[in-house]
Amino acid sequence: MPHIDYYFSMLSPFAYLAGPRFEEIAATHGAEVAYKPFDIMTLFPRTGGAPLSERHPSRVEYRNQDLPRQARKAGFPLNLKPAHWPTNAAPASYAIIAAQKAGGGDLGGLIYTLLRASWAEEKDIAEDAVIREALTANGFEAGLADSGLLVGAEEYGRNTEDAVMSGVFGSPFWILEGDQRFWGQDRLEDLDLTLAGKL
Numbered sequence: 001m002p003h004i005d006y007y008f009s010m011l012s013p014f015a016y017l018a019g020p021r022f023e024e025i026a027a028t029h030g031a032e033v034a035y036k037p038f039d040i041m042t043l044f045p046r047t048g049g050a051p052l053s054e055r056h057p058s059r060v061e062y063r064n065q066d067l068p069r070q071a072r073k074a075g076f077p078l079n080l081k082p083a084h085w086p087t088n089a090a091p092a093s094y095a096i097i098a099a100q101k102a103g104g105g106d107l108g109g110l111i112y113t114l115l116r117a118s119w120a121e122e123k124d125i126a127e128d129a130v131i132r133e134a135l136t137a138n139g140f141e142a143g144l145a146d147s148g149l150l151v152g153a154e155e156y157g158r159n160t161e162d163a164v165m166s167g168v169f170g171s172p173f174w175i176l177e178g179d180q181r182f183w184g185q186d187r188l189e190d191l192d193l194t195l196a197g198k199l
Contacts, residue, residue, distance in 0.1 A: 001030055001031065001032050002029060002030070002031045002171070002176060002177060002195060003031065003032045003033075003034070003078045003176075003177055003178070004026060004031050004032070004033050004034070004173055004174055004191075005033075005034050005036055005160075005162075005166070005174070005178070006022065006033055006035050006036060006039055006172065007032070007036045007037075007038055007159070007163050007166075007171065007172070007173040007175070008035075008036070008093045008111070008171045008172045008173070009037065009038060009039070009040035009043075009089060009171040010037055010040075010089040010093050010096075010111075010114060010125060010134055011040055011085065011086055011089045011118075011119070011154065011171075012040065012131045012170075012171035012172065013067055013078070014070075014170075014171060014172060014184055014185050015111075015115055015171050016076070016078075016115035016116060016118070016119045016120075016184045017067075017069065017070050017071060017074050017076060017078075018185035018188060019074060019076060019186050019189055020108060020109070020112055020174045021074075021110075021185075022108070022172070022174070022188060022191075023108035025188060025191060025192045025195065028192075028195075029192075029195040029196065031048045033102070035096065035100055035107060035111070036095065036159040036162065036163065037092075037093035037096050037111075037156065037159060038093075038160040038162075038163045038168070038171075039087075039089070039090070039093075039145070039156065039157075040089075040170075040171055042160050043160060043164060043168065043169070044131065044179040045111075046164050047168070047169035048089060049125040049169055049170065052086075054124075055061075060149070062149055062170060064080060067080055068080060069187070070186070071103065075149070076116075076120065077120040078119055078120060078132065079119060079122065081121045082118055082119055082122060083124075084118065084122065084123065084124035084125070085118060085119075087101055087124050087125060087126045088125075088126040089125070090153070091125075091126050091127075091128070091131055091145070092114045092125040092126070092130075092131055092134075092158050093152065094145055094148050094149055094152025094153060094156060095110075095134075095135060095145050095148060095152070096110060096111060096114075097143040097148060097151065097152040097155045097156065097159075098147060098148020098151065098152050099135065099138075099140045099144050099148075100147075101151070102140060102141070102144055102148075103149070104139060104140065104195040105138045105139030105140035106138040106139055107134075108140075109137075109138040109139075110134055110137075110138040110140065111136065112196075113134040113137055113138060114130075114131070114134050117130055117134065119189070131145045132145050145181075151157065166178075167181060168181075170183050170184065172184065172185060174187075174191055176191065176194060176195070180194060182194075186192050
């Protein structure tokens with residue numbers, strides 16, 4: 001059974017655009033997935049990146065053209081400038097970590113629901129009510145929004161450190177079998193082909 005570490009930020013529009021496609025690929029190949037939400041604002045300065053507000057205007061302009069194109073390509077609605085972005089990504093990340101430990105629900109669905117809430121539904125994913133609604137919609141107990149706070153905080157920090165040590169520098173980022181790296185939703189086809197032994 002192939003193993004994939006999936007590193008992602010709950011602030012990332014590109015993680016949103018990866019949508020459920022990654023889960024479909026993983027299921028097709030029977031892959032085991034470790035979901036690792038991390039703090040991208042801590043990661044960027046340690047790996048040569050920069051927050052959007054600090055990027056050169058040409059990079060920002062390209063992002064503003066490319067994101068809508070990628071959203072249309074994926075068939076997803078996208079608000080390029082969401083009302084609640086950037087927000088505190090930690091509460092949603094903690095809930096995802098707690099849900100992964102608890103099991104019993106649709107973890108990929110939970111992640112996508114929260115990302116869609118931010119990038120298409122004008123919701124603040126730092127708000128308890130938004131997190132609880134996403135948890136219950138995907139088969140998890142709403143109380144995970146509270147009970148996982150301490151463990152979630154510790155693992156969130158560990159995930160960020162693991163990301164730096166593993167060569168992660170953006171989101172979404174997949175590492176197959178601890179070696180093969182794939183960055184960006186536009187590399188999902190490459191991940192699929194690699195899992196199939198064709199690349």
